[in-house]
Amino acid sequence: MKLVIAIIKPFKLEEVKEALAQVGVEGMTVTEVKGFGRQKGHTEIYRGSEYTVDFLPKVKIEVVVPSEIVGQVVETVVKFAKTGKIGDGKVFIVPVEDAVRIRTAERGKSAL
């Protein structure tokens, strides 16, 4: 099992969610986050005062998938979250030791 963490532009969330469902992802956790990479922030000016806003809003998708389809999942995220402009985000892949479904206490792949 792998945990795929994708940080993407907020307006791409719907497309990515639908595409992931197509490749067999049945659930995901989504968080609104702020951060910056190479894109950096923007400047706001209020009368004489200038403020640099470093952190830009992004959406973080967390999804745990069987190792067999992780390549396909990452490919899908990259394909559908891409705009080609700076600030499209990142994907991280992390190994997962185990998973438990709380309702039934199932473990491993069947808990996903």
Next chain:
Amino acid sequence: MKSALLKTGRLVVLAWVAWFSILAASGQSSVPAALTPTTEQRLAALEAYVNNGDPSAALKDAQGNVPVGLTVAGVGVAGPGHNGWMMTSAALVLFMTLPGLALFYGGLVRTKNVLSVLAQCLGIAGLVSILWWAFGYSLVFGKNFGSGFLGGSEFFFLKGVNSAPNTDYAYWVSHNVFSMYQMMFAIITPALIIGAIAERMKFSTLILFVTAWMFLVYFPLAHMVWGVNGFMNGVWNAGATIKAIDFAGGTVVHMSSGWSALILCLILGPRVGFGKTPMPPHSMVLCMVGTGMLWVGWYGFNAGSAVAADGIAANAFTTTTLATAVASFTWALLEKISRGKASVLGFCSGAVAGLVVVTPACGFISSTSAVLVGLLAGAVPFFACTRMKAMFKYDDALDTFGVHAVGGTLGAFITGLLANLDTNGNLSLNLKDIVGHTLWLEQLKAIAFTIVLAILATTGIALLLKAVLGLRPELEEEMQGLDLTDHGEEGYIFEQKS
């Protein structure tokens, strides 16, 4: 026996009759029969209503006295049209503070201090109303002190201030309506100061500051400029030492609050983290809503200052609109040119600056002059807020000084250059030789006097309060925000969806 009794009875009756006829005769001599005005006199009174003149003028005899018992409709009674407009104007001016200014300023502070600004506006509205009722109105518009600097004591606790007009100020507006109208000015003036000291002054000390400031700055200054025997009332007081003019409050309202705001903000010191931590407005939406209310309410402030629904009011309405629209557009245009984007705060700041600058001038200048006023109002305070403040690094949090002191001073000065006799006939009463010539010099004197008064009084009050009670909350309280520490509530509580 019987005839003797009858005789005595007759005598008694006669005595009574005689007594009563004497009484009746003496009564008649002390209250003469009501005189009937002629049709011409009644017509003249109605014409006085239309022309906002004195209804009793046509009743006067050769010596200028109204014969006892002769009266006509309009004497001692308010005129419905003028009175109606002044009640509307009073409500509009209150609307400028509650909630106009409260939202304009409230939107510009950070989330944690929004309620402190609203509380300051509400607190000042209540406090000043009480002061006005007890002493303020009398100190400004009374005259039994016989002084050009302070009014009198005859109207303390609004004694005798009823629905009959006070003909010192208006022939057709109820005295109580006039008093309430002027009270709304007394409320908004100290409320303007809070823009400079936002987010960092203790509420209790602010209330004490405003109390002292009203007695030392506002009440005397308003009497000097608008009191019938005022020291600087050039339009109405033939004996004024400084023959300056101020239609709706350039010196009284905007300069006094703006210059005092600068001094108070310097004595108070900058907000914690000023210049290091970002302090952007928490809601430009509220700020814009407040600006719109200020603009609308300002028609009561400016056009209402004619104290009649007459041609002077109509002119003030027009010049106010033009100057404000031009200033708003100019400010935003300067932003677009100087840094690429026209902002909502730019449009709002320009609109308020336009309203401020045209305030002393609106009833004295032509519509063409108003456009010029708008251009200057968009440019000069823009420079003050964006460049001058950065140069000197004082923390005038919401630009009370940049907009109201700079704009008010500019307005007071250019009123001296642009006022003309054709627009406002009242200028011909005492000023026809200086309007268009040396009026600007009188305006400069009034400006200097106002600045000195505001600076000296504010320095004194602020230093005293600082020594005795302290002006600022504890560091931790300021960091947490004044909403919680001073008022025990929060502006925004968003519940989590379950």
